[in-house]
Amino acid sequence: MKSSNNLVLQSRVRRSAAQWRDIIRQYEQSGQTQAVFCDEQSLALSTFSRWHQRLANSTDTLCNESHFVELSAHEELSGTSSSALWDVELQLGTDVVLRLRHRC
Numbered sequence: 001m002k003s004s005n006n007l008v009l010q011s012r013v014r015r016s017a018a019q020w021r022d023i024i025r026q027y028e029q030s031g032q033t034q035a036v037f038c039d040e041q042s043l044a045l046s047t048f049s050r051w052h053q054r055l056a057n058s059t060d061t062l063c064n065e066s067h068f069v070e071l072s073a074h075e076e077l078s079g080t081s082s083s084a085l086w087d088v089e090l091q092l093g094t095d096v097v098l099r100l101r102h103r104c
Contacts, residue, residue: 020051027052 015023027037027048034052038045090098 017055021055023048024052024055 023041023043026041027034030037032040034048035045037043038048086102088100090100092098
């Protein structure tokens with residue numbers, strides 16, 4: 001006798017933190033509620049919520065995405081090249097800064 005509640009058991013899918021970051025970016029761009037997004041993507045809402053919270057609380061958050069600034073050599077008003085002198089500073093974390101300087 002067949003049951004009226006035919007449940008399809010899906011195999012468990014393991015995803016990396018990077019994959020969850022991509023999924024959560026897709027969710028944030030979708031404009032949908034978590035429940036609707038998870039239903040459409042066949043994701044367990046509880047798992048999605050746990051990863052969303054975990055990534056929001058970690059130092060590797062979606063809110064701290066990299067912001068790139070284009071750097072270009074420029075000419076000073078006198079017409080001499082200033083490309084011989086340059087400084088680059090990269091903030092890598094709360095207490096980590098990488099500084100590159102070129103003096104020629």
